[in-house]
Amino acid sequence: MGAKDQPDEGELSVAEDIVAGVLRQWQQVHPGLDTGPMAVIGRLNRCSALLQQAVDAPLAQEGLSRAEFDILGTLRRTGRELTPGQLARETFASGAAVTKRLRLLEERGLVARRPDARDRRVAHLSLTDEGRELIDRLLPDQLSFESSLLSGLSGEELGNLSTTLSDLLLHLEGRLGTPRT
Amino acid sequence: MGAKDQPDEGELSVAEDIVAGVLRQWQQVHPGLDTGPMAVIGRLNRCSALLQQAVDAPLAQEGLSRAEFDILGTLRRTGRELTPGQLARETFASGAAVTKRLRLLEERGLVARRPDARDRRVAHLSLTDEGRELIDRLLPDQLSFESSLLSGLSGEELGNLSTTLSDLLLHLEGRLGTPRT
DNA sequence: AGCAGGTATTTTACTCGTGAATTATTGATT
DNA sequence: AATCAATAATTCACGAGTAAAATACCTGCT
Numbered sequence: 001m002g003a004k005d006q007p008d009e010g011e012l013s014v015a016e017d018i019v020a021g022v023l024r025q026w027q028q029v030h031p032g033l034d035t036g037p038m039a040v041i042g043r044l045n046r047c048s049a050l051l052q053q054a055v056d057a058p059l060a061q062e063g064l065s066r067a068e069f070d071i072l073g074t075l076r077r078t079g080r081e082l083t084p085g086q087l088a089r090e091t092f093a094s095g096a097a098v099t100k101r102l103r104l105l106e107e108r109g110l111v112a113r114r115p116d117a118r119d120r121r122v123a124h125l126s127l128t129d130e131g132r133e134l135i136d137r138l139l140p141d142q143l144s145f146e147s148s149l150l151s152g153l154s155g156e157e158l159g160n161l162s163t164t165l166s167d168l169l170l171h172l173e174g175r176l177g178t179p180r181t
Numbered sequence: 182m183g184a185k186d187q188p189d190e191g192e193l194s195v196a197e198d199i200v201a202g203v204l205r206q207w208q209q210v211h212p213g214l215d216t217g218p219m220a221v222i223g224r225l226n227r228c229s230a231l232l233q234q235a236v237d238a239p240l241a242q243e244g245l246s247r248a249e250f251d252i253l254g255t256l257r258r259t260g261r262e263l264t265p266g267q268l269a270r271e272t273f274a275s276g277a278a279v280t281k282r283l284r285l286l287e288e289r290g291l292v293a294r295r296p297d298a299r300d301r302r303v304a305h306l307s308l309t310d311e312g313r314e315l316i317d318r319l320l321p322d323q324l325s326f327e328s329s330l331l332s333g334l335s336g337e338e339l340g341n342l343s344t345t346l347s348d349l350l351l352h353l354e355g356r357l358g359t360p361r362t
Numbered sequence: 363a364g365c366a367g368g369t370a371t372t373t374t375a376c377t378c379g380t381g382a383a384t385t386a387t388t389g390a391t392t
Numbered sequence: 393a394a395t396c397a398a399t400a401a402t403t404c405a406c407g408a409g410t411a412a413a414a415t416a417c418c419t420g421c422t
Contacts, residue, residue, distance in 0.1 A: 017350040025258040030320070037327035040339055041232055043346035048229035049273065050353045051222055067378090077206040084401060092230070097379055099402055121387045121400040139211070146218035152352025153345065158221055161345050164338050165224035169198040171333025172231045248408085266370060278409055280372055302370045302417045 019043050051149060058145050062138060067093065068101050069142075072110060072127065072135045081114065081124035110134060200224050232330060239326050243319060248274065249282055250323075253291060253308065253316045262295065262305035291315060 019042045023035045056066045064072075070091045075082060082090070088098045102125060105111045110131035116122040127135070150158060200223045204216045237247045245253075251272045256263060263271070269279045283306060286292045291312035297303040308316070331339060 015351055017347045018354060019350065020347065022258065025260075029258055029260055030317075033320075034324060034328070036339065036343075037324050037331055039343045040331060040346070041236065041327055043343060043350050044225065045229050045233060046273075047346055047350050047353060048226050050350070052226060054353070054356075055222065065378090077203065077210055079206075079210055085399090092227075094380055095401065096381080096403080100378080119388065119400085121385095123401075136211075139214075143215060143218050146222055147215070149353065149356075150218055150221060150349070152355075153349055157345050157348070158217065160341065161349075162217075162220045162224060164334065164342050164345075165221070165228055166198045166201065167338070168331070168334055168342075169200065169224050169228050169231070170196060172228060172235070172330065173199060174333075175235075175330070246408090264370075265372090275410055276371065277373080277411080281408080300370085300418065302415095304371075 017043070019046060051146075054149055055142070055146060058142060059138070062134070064134075064138075067091070067097070068105060069135075069138070071098070071101055071105060072131055073139070075111065075125065075127045076132060076135045076139075081126045083122050083124060085122075087125065105131070198224070200227060232327075235330055236323075236327060239323055240319070243315070245315075245319075248272070248278070249286060250316075250319070252279070252282055252286060253312055254320070256292065256306065256308045257313065257316045257320075262307045264303050264305060266303075268306065286312070 019039065022042065023039055026033055026035050026038070052066065059066060059069050070093075071087055074087060074090045078090075084095060084098050084102060087093075087102075088095045091098070093101075102111065102113070106113060109128055111125050112128050114124045114126070116124060153161065200220065203223065204220055207214055207216050207219070233247065240247060240250050251274075252268060255268060255271045259271075265276060265279050265283060268274075268283075269276045272279070274282075283292065283294070287294060290309055292306050293309050295305045295307070297305060334342065
């Protein structure tokens with residue numbers, strides 16, 4: 001389908017992104033190859049990589065990794081205690097990773113652990129006051145920083161992008177995502 | 182679970198992706214918070230993670246990691262010898278990572294190393310016949326598999342997505358990407 | 363020539379994440 | 393009651409990636 005979607009070159013000399021150059025190289029080596037998927041997936045991955053790298057910077061100043069931030073955020077937004085297993089599912093991490101992160105976060109006094117009364121296998125994690133204060137302080141800064149990263153796109157573009165990615169995500173979750181209970 | 186309130190948006194009850202639920206949780210905890218950046222960046226990252234995981238599957242059958250595939254692909258599409266440093270820059274990896282990957286790829290007979298005649302610090306890597314055959318055999322399968330992953334979106338949506346991501350990528354590269362050389 | 367400083371690559375020491383075992387516990391079955 | 397399978401969390405062993413040090417080499421300057 002996308003075989004003929006030559007991005008109109010030769011018109012306005014709009015700068016090329018890095019992926020465009022890669023696609024052109026492939027066209028020279030394998031003329032007629034449908035590089036449509038690469039155009040989308042390559043850009044998606046590259047944007048994601050650049051964004052993650054940038055987005056982590058403000059957190060690092062607080063000595064938090066993105067993964068730890070995700071745990072705090074998950075506890076904050078759900079507003080209730082969560083077990084390690086639930087945290088793993090919510091943050092798409094392995095149980096082992098969650099165990100490690102929780103140990104550090106507990107040591108820092110940001111989350112607290114409460115044993116379950118009925119089932120002594122499970123633990124319940126919640127934010128301490130300090131943890132809640134930290135995330136509530138960080139989140140607005142984090143969001144406005146992220147917003148500045150997206151400032152190259154108009155509000156309309158962002159809306160469309162968000163919608164299309166939502167469609168894609170829904171589709172991918174259907175085929176690959178966790179078979180949610 | 183608890184988030185089972187009726188979506189009174191009056192529209193078709195389209196299923197929600199995972200990020201939508203997260204955004205709704207944040208709205209309940211911090212009403213009025215501008216979660217726009219999360220809507221975009223969260224979905225972008227999640228799509229990227231799901232795609233990367235899926236995309237690696239066919240490669241794994243050949244015993245190749247995505248990172249190794251990237252190296253082979255870079256050598257193939259540029260069509261000439263590259264130094265480890267150039268490969269690192271092209272694949273956005275550290276020099277150390279490239280060194281490791283090259284050792285494995287050399288051992289497997291997929292790439293060949295040639296010392297530079299003038300400057301004995303540098304090496305020139307190229308694909309062996311076997312390496313070229315492997316990537317030429319893999320690439321079409323890889324692309325059609327990727328295409329199937331994107332089948333949930335229409336051609337038009339894919340085109341728009343590609344264009345918008347290109348804009349974003351260009352913007353991000355400008356602020357975060359390669360510093361002037 | 364000899365050395366200072368720069369560059370290309372590799373090595374080292376480390377962090378982080380994972381899958382597979384391990385431990386501890388529960389609930390069901392006999 | 394004793395045992396068995398299932399489940400929750402943790403520990404273990406390992407692989408992969410990184411930053412920084414080390415290595416090896418080049419170039420230009422005095």
